[in-house]
Structure formats: C-alpha cells, structure tokens
Amino acid sequence: MEQNSSKETSPKAASPSPSFVKLAMRNMVRKGQQSISHFALTAIGFGLFILVIAWFGRPNFP
Numbered sequence: 001m002e003q004n005s006s007k008e009t010s011p012k013a014a015s016p017s018p019s020f021v022k023l024a025m026r027n028m029v030r031k032g033q034q035s036i037s038h039f040a041l042t043a044i045g046f047g048l049f050i051l052v053i054a055w056f057g058r059p060n061f062p
Contacts, residue, residue: 018026028035
C-alpha cells in the first residue's frame with residue numbers, strides 16, 4: 001500500500017502543459033464571433049496600410 005501512494009502522481013503533473021498554439025486555437029473556438037471580427041478588422045487594417053504605403057510610394061512620371 002505504501003509503494004502505491006508514493007508512485008501516484010496527479011493528472012496535471014503527468015501531462016505536459018498545452019502549447020501556446022493549442023491554447024490560442026481553443027480560445028478562438030470558444031470565442032468564435034469575437035475572434036472572426038478581430039481577424040477581419042486586422043485584415044482590413046493591414047490592407048489599408050499596404051494601400052497607403054503604395055499610394056505614397058508611387059512613381060511620379062512627367
């Protein structure tokens with residue numbers, strides 16, 4: 001009986017902590033609509049940023 005109790009480990013200690021990617025995916029699934037809206041805002045903002053950079057960097061031909 002004594003040997004069994006010394007070898008027992010808690011389930012949390014036995015399994016490794018989940019990676020950052022797994023935690024992020026779990027969070028995205030749990031907060032679906034909010035994640036999609038944040039992704040859309042980021043994509044639109046990045047697209048506008050690229051357009052502004054392209055606009056200011058355009059060549060001026062005479």
